[in-house]
Amino acid sequence: MSVLVLGTVAIDNVKTPFGHRKNMLGGSAAHFAMAARLFTKVNLVAVIGEDFPKKYIHFLRSKGINLTSLKMGRGKTFRWHGEYKKEDLSTALTLATELGVLSDFIPDVAHHQRYIPNIFLANIDPDIQLGLLDVIKAPRMVGVDSMNLWINHKKKSLLRLLKKADLFVANEGEARLLSKENNLIKAAKFLRQLGPRLIIIKKGEHGVLFYSDRIKFCFPAYPIEKVIDPTGAGDTFAGGLMGFLSKVKTLNEQNLKKAVLYATTIASFNVEHFGMIRTSRLTLSAVHKRMRELRRFISH
Amino acid sequence: MSVLVLGTVAIDNVKTPFGHRKNMLGGSAAHFAMAARLFTKVNLVAVIGEDFPKKYIHFLRSKGINLTSLKMGRGKTFRWHGEYKKEDLSTALTLATELGVLSDFIPDVAHHQRYIPNIFLANIDPDIQLGLLDVIKAPRMVGVDSMNLWINHKKKSLLRLLKKADLFVANEGEARLLSKENNLIKAAKFLRQLGPRLIIIKKGEHGVLFYSDRIKFCFPAYPIEKVIDPTGAGDTFAGGLMGFLSKVKTLNEQNLKKAVLYATTIASFNVEHFGMIRTSRLTLSAVHKRMRELRRFISH
Numbered sequence: 001m002s003v004l005v006l007g008t009v010a011i012d013n014v015k016t017p018f019g020h021r022k023n024m025l026g027g028s029a030a031h032f033a034m035a036a037r038l039f040t041k042v043n044l045v046a047v048i049g050e051d052f053p054k055k056y057i058h059f060l061r062s063k064g065i066n067l068t069s070l071k072m073g074r075g076k077t078f079r080w081h082g083e084y085k086k087e088d089l090s091t092a093l094t095l096a097t098e099l100g101v102l103s104d105f106i107p108d109v110a111h112h113q114r115y116i117p118n119i120f121l122a123n124i125d126p127d128i129q130l131g132l133l134d135v136i137k138a139p140r141m142v143g144v145d146s147m148n149l150w151i152n153h154k155k156k157s158l159l160r161l162l163k164k165a166d167l168f169v170a171n172e173g174e175a176r177l178l179s180k181e182n183n184l185i186k187a188a189k190f191l192r193q194l195g196p197r198l199i200i201i202k203k204g205e206h207g208v209l210f211y212s213d214r215i216k217f218c219f220p221a222y223p224i225e226k227v228i229d230p231t232g233a234g235d236t237f238a239g240g241l242m243g244f245l246s247k248v249k250t251l252n253e254q255n256l257k258k259a260v261l262y263a264t265t266i267a268s269f270n271v272e273h274f275g276m277i278r279t280s281r282l283t284l285s286a287v288h289k290r291m292r293e294l295r296r297f298i299s300h
Numbered sequence: 301m302s303v304l305v306l307g308t309v310a311i312d313n314v315k316t317p318f319g320h321r322k323n324m325l326g327g328s329a330a331h332f333a334m335a336a337r338l339f340t341k342v343n344l345v346a347v348i349g350e351d352f353p354k355k356y357i358h359f360l361r362s363k364g365i366n367l368t369s370l371k372m373g374r375g376k377t378f379r380w381h382g383e384y385k386k387e388d389l390s391t392a393l394t395l396a397t398e399l400g401v402l403s404d405f406i407p408d409v410a411h412h413q414r415y416i417p418n419i420f421l422a423n424i425d426p427d428i429q430l431g432l433l434d435v436i437k438a439p440r441m442v443g444v445d446s447m448n449l450w451i452n453h454k455k456k457s458l459l460r461l462l463k464k465a466d467l468f469v470a471n472e473g474e475a476r477l478l479s480k481e482n483n484l485i486k487a488a489k490f491l492r493q494l495g496p497r498l499i500i501i502k503k504g505e506h507g508v509l510f511y512s513d514r515i516k517f518c519f520p521a522y523p524i525e526k527v528i529d530p531t532g533a534g535d536t537f538a539g540g541l542m543g544f545l546s547k548v549k550t551l552n553e554q555n556l557k558k559a560v561l562y563a564t565t566i567a568s569f570n571v572e573h574f575g576m577i578r579t580s581r582l583t584l585s586a587v588h589k590r591m592r593e594l595r596r597f598i599s600h
Contacts, residue, residue: 087482182387184505185523205484206506207520217597220507220518223485257600295600297517300557 001140002041002066003246005032006107006132007122007235009046009070011053013081014274016089018228024275025056026080028122028145031232033065034279035239035266036120038287040246042239043113045069045132047105049077063280068110073101082231089227090204107132118246121165122235123147126157133164141251143167143242144196145234151178159194168196169238175201184209198251200241200260202234208260215253219260222268222294229274233267236279240266265291301440302341302366303546305332306407306432307422307535308378309346309370311353314574315383315395318528324575325356326380328422328445331532333365334579335539335566336420338587340546342539343413345369345432347405349377363580368410373401382531389527390504407432418546421465422535423447426457433464441551443467443542444496445534451477459494468496469538475501484509498551500541500560502534508560515553519560522568522594529574533567536579540566565591 007029013022033042043066050072061067081096105128117140121129126146133142144165150158151174158178162168168191176182179190184201188211191199199211207220240263248255265287269278307329313322333342343366350372361367381396405428417440421429426446433442444465450458451474458478462468468491476482479490488499488511499511507520540563548555565587569578 089482182389183525183527185525203506206503207518209520209523216523217599218507218520218523219598219600220509220520223509223516223518225483225485227483261600298519298598298600299517300519300561300595300598 001117001246002043003036003118003120003242004043004045004109004113004116004136005029005036005120005122005239005242006045006129007032007120007124008078008102009044009048009052010078010080012231012275013079014229014231015083016229016274017084017086018226019274021229021274023053025059026231026275027078028124028232028235030060031235031270031276031279032120032122032239032242033060034063034276035236035263035270036243036246037063037065038240038266038282038284039243041066042243043069043116045107045109045113047071047073047078047101047107049073049075049101052077059280069108069113071105071108073105076100078102084230090230092231109135117141118242119143120238120242121145121161122238126150126154126161130157130161133161141166141242141245143169143238145169145238146174148174148177162191163195165196167198167200168194169200169202169234169241171202171234172204185211198256202237204230204233208264210256210260215256217253217257217260219264219298222265222290223297224268224271227271230271231275233270236270237263237267239263261291261294262287265294301417301546302343303336303418303420303542304343304345304409304413304416304436305329305336305420305422305539305542306345306429307332307420307424308402309344309348309352310378310380312531312575313379313381314529314531316389316529316574317384317386318526319574321529321574323353325359326531326575327378328424328532328535330360331535331570331576331579332420332422332539332542333360334363334576335536335563335570336543336546337363337365338540338566338582338584339543341366342543343369343416345407345409345413347371347373347378347401347407349373349375349401352377359580369408369413371405371408373405376400378402384530390530392531409435417441418542419443420538420542421445421461422538426450426454426461430457430461433461441466441542441545443469443538445469445538446474448474448477462491463495465496467498467500468494469500469502469534469541471502471534472504485511498556502537504530504533508537508564510556510560515556517553517557517560519564519598522565522590523597524568524571527571530571531575533570536570537563537567539563561591561594562587565594
């Protein structure tokens with residue numbers, strides 16, 4: 001069963017203590033796709049500008065990602081310039097954002113793609129996420145990611161969206177901001193009340209908390225000594241998660257735990273190099289090798 | 301095999317969002333003892349002042365803690381006044397410290413106690429820790445805890461001490477301060493080079509990282525929704541850890557993991573009530589019940 005992901009495809013300039021990379025392929029949907037492709041067919045719904053490098057189109061296609069609903073808008077591709085400081089490699093400082101074609105993006109989903117059962121609404125304006133959901137026919141599972149910007153400025157739309165979601169993936173800061181709870185278990189409970197029956201709170205290097213009515217668990221992250229560029233780690237996590245879940249029959253405890261372990265493992269590769277350099281070269285066998293190490297690291 | 305712990309016995313005034321408690325029994329050695337007693341005979345080496353309430357002597361004794369080397373000095377008992385704010389319940393703000401008898405404390409260890417195999421040097425001036433170690437005859441395992449104050453002001457003594465230690469228990473902040481590494485794996489590696497072959501970095505609600513040359517693992521904390529008073533959680537953790545390890549024959553992976561799970565579980569009880577209210581009433585059967593839940597929470 002394939003996955004449809006809505007989100008951004010971006011051109012990123014990123015500066016970290018380990019270097020400065022310009023004009024990299026980035027964006028929430030692109031990072032998601034690069035992970036989910038390891039498990040299933042990924043259908044991308046996004047917009048690019050007229051300046052979008054052809055080589056990135058070829059690159060995405062060469063990874064088996066379906067670009068039928070990747071639209072080219074009039075204007076420039078969405079751009080993000082960010083920096084990570086040595087003192088806190090986990091927090092991105094946004095230096096500049098150029099919305100470009102994103103500012104009036106209305107997703108165009110090819111008719112046959114509207115029947116895809118697994119939908120992930122990666123980080124993008126919640127009104128665009130709601131718009132996409134309206135054309136989807138019979139989703140089996142709808143996952144949502146968001147960010148502080150939308151929690152602060154488009155809360156009503158985000159809350160409307162969460163009512164329709166099955167899965168909400170938030171990082172620690174977003175979970176606290178939305179719930180106004182410092183304690184993450186309380187925050188997770190609050191988010192559960194907003195609608196989604198599956199809540200995942202990502203804690204960066206500290207791992208993941210999973211919360212649902214009947215199933216609760218927590219795993220640490222795979223320990224990475226040299227974090228080069230964490231951009232897209234959350235999207236990569238979501239891609240690994242949804243990719244695996246799209247292949248399982250039931251969302252039981254065993255499958256949910258396995259999905260979170262896959263997601264954690266794949267995200268750990270993402271941060272080891274700039275942009276998608278590491279994840280785009282990743283194979284499932286490398287993932288399995290590291291996942292065995294992770295299992296050993298957290299076994300008791 | 302019994303445990304000898306050197307540290308503080310204090311009178312604490314603590315304010316948290318859930319209340320204000322005055323003149324509670326506190327201190328690193330007392331919290332340690334309250335956890336370690338669940339596994340083994342605990343011998344306390346500490347100093348109290350002439351104002352120390354008799355009821356606390358009876359209380360400690362009633363918990364089976366050996367007070368032979370609990371010395372009464374001239375002057376007042378060490379006092380700590382601390383506060384935890386709603387925004388960050390994990391960080392103690394020290395409002396006042398009155399050293400009292402601690403300022404010229406020289407530990408007096410009864411002769412027969414010098415042959416105790418398991419030694420824990422809980423948080424106290426590293427020169428006092430070094431002094432105690434000098435009179436110990438044939439330690440099997442020496443554990444050390446410290447704090448930012450000593451890392452900043454008594455680094456030389458602390459480094460001398462760590463050369464003689466087998467186990468170093470540090471929290472995230474202390475590990476980063478001492479190693480000047482932000483990444484906790486790198487920090488753990490650095491601490492290992494200072495001497496102790498077993499490194500434990502406590503990450504509060506995010507759990508624990510264990511690091512040694514051959515064995516590395518990571519567990520999340522048991523999730524507590526309502527943290528009332530985290531004072532002494534680290535000492536309680538160390539007490540559970542050393543208490544269990546003092547009973548095992550070999551420090552293999554299985555035993556180390558079990559020790560950390562015990563320590564995590566017992567520390568989770570500590571934060572649920574003020575001071576030692578919860579841990580002093582704790583039984584091993586309550587610990588085992590919660591440890592089963594913790595195992596389930598982190599199983600994969």
